[in-house]
Amino acid sequence: MPSDQSLLAVTCTAPVNIAVIKYWGKRDEELILPLNSSLSVTVHQDQLRTTTTAAISKDFTEDRVWLNGLEEDVGQPRLQACLREIRRLARKRTSTGDGDPPPPSLSDRVHVASVNNFPTAAGLASSAAGFACLAYTLARVYGVEDDLSEVARQGSGSACRSLYGGFVEWQMGQRADGKDSVARQVAPESHWPQLRVLILVVSAERKPTGSTVGMQTSVQTSALLKFRAEALVPARMVEMARCVRERDFPGFAELTMKDSNQFHATCLDTFPPISYLNDTSRRIVQLVHRFNAHHGQTKVAYTFDAGPNAVLFTLEDTMAEIVAVVRHAFPPEANGDKFLKGLPVTPVPVSDELKATLAMEPAPGGVQYVIATQVGPGPQVLNDPDAHLLGPDGLPKPRLAA
Numbered sequence: 001m002p003s004d005q006s007l008l009a010v011t012c013t014a015p016v017n018i019a020v021i022k023y024w025g026k027r028d029e030e031l032i033l034p035l036n037s038s039l040s041v042t043v044h045q046d047q048l049r050t051t052t053t054a055a056i057s058k059d060f061t062e063d064r065v066w067l068n069g070l071e072e073d074v075g076q077p078r079l080q081a082c083l084r085e086i087r088r089l090a091r092k093r094t095s096t097g098d099g100d101p102p103p104p105s106l107s108d109r110v111h112v113a114s115v116n117n118f119p120t121a122a123g124l125a126s127s128a129a130g131f132a133c134l135a136y137t138l139a140r141v142y143g144v145e146d147d148l149s150e151v152a153r154q155g156s157g158s159a160c161r162s163l164y165g166g167f168v169e170w171q172m173g174q175r176a177d178g179k180d181s182v183a184r185q186v187a188p189e190s191h192w193p194q195l196r197v198l199i200l201v202v203s204a205e206r207k208p209t210g211s212t213v214g215m216q217t218s219v220q221t222s223a224l225l226k227f228r229a230e231a232l233v234p235a236r237m238v239e240m241a242r243c244v245r246e247r248d249f250p251g252f253a254e255l256t257m258k259d260s261n262q263f264h265a266t267c268l269d270t271f272p273p274i275s276y277l278n279d280t281s282r283r284i285v286q287l288v289h290r291f292n293a294h295h296g297q298t299k300v301a302y303t304f305d306a307g308p309n310a311v312l313f314t315l316e317d318t319m320a321e322i323v324a325v326v327r328h329a330f331p332p333e334a335n336g337d338k339f340l341k342g343l344p345v346t347p348v349p350v351s352d353e354l355k356a357t358l359a360m361e362p363a364p365g366g367v368q369y370v371i372a373t374q375v376g377p378g379p380q381v382l383n384d385p386d387a388h389l390l391g392p393d394g395l396p397k398p399r400l401a402a
């Protein structure tokens, strides 16, 4: 067991992000460089977060990693890429200093434990929060102060956007070495306090094709993806940044829906085709359009990633009504009191007129539960030593919940 003094441990949390201009397709598989820029909203860590502890000690004999309490293969290429990058940055920092030899910690092995406070089985993208948290925590423990985009990005492309709070763009960059493929904050979390996010966890019928493999096939076969990346996304990035800057909800919402639809169109244009949406996802699309039509304005937007779960964006004043509408269309089969998690929402009735416009037969159980959340900050350091997921022996503490 390492003596207390020899163990240096840091614990941090990082958020999930939801892309409103989607990343799909790489121009470099090794470095994870995207075909196009993307833009996302960071969601609040009160509801969804990854917590990671990294500890270094001269007594450790190898790098080890635990995810949700289970030991992972540390040899996974993306894990290795993150570890290699952070050590390279740490070495650079020490060697550009005053000529001192690198601190001993650089050759020390690291132990990492990471947990999500949301069920991985729910199919929520956890890799972005996970790799952002890994990069951020390793940087703290190794004393690295550089931009961490390239570290997080090499774990999972979308992870670089989880390094910041608020509204974040991942600039695709032009360079072959990826140095200019970085995440930047477009606006902080305080910029648009009325914006709300609803995550609709849809019962998945089957395991979807993973993003990495899915986008590889799309790059190889979809002419639509190439056209989208080259001809459409650049202008969409500019327009989305404007919508965020000006808090133009209808503009933001429409472009979010169109970009999600276009991403799923490129999946269908992939050969063999990929379909991530299921019947419930398509009903949600219809529900949102009918809801907006009823109000004569765009009050809610949907977006879908590589699975059937929907993420809805709306403003504070529409939260209660859209939650009531979702509950009306997808009545909970059991545990109705647990249907809504996260931010509290006052129950309101759905008017007969709105029910008539929706014209939908209720589909019980289609949505398992809803997480109500909002825009949130970037990664955080937890200063409370009790927060460490690794004990003084460098092994995961028995209780592992975030």
Ligand code: DP6
Pocket (backbone or CB within 6 Å): 018, 019, 021, 022, 023, 024, 032, 038, 125, 127, 155, 156, 157, 158, 159, 211, 212, 213, 304, 305, 306
């Ligand atoms: C549909 O970042 O998971 O969520 O870089 O291969 O790890 P890799 O892919 P990943 O892809 C995310 C795709 C998406 C859209 C997005 O988040 O922009």
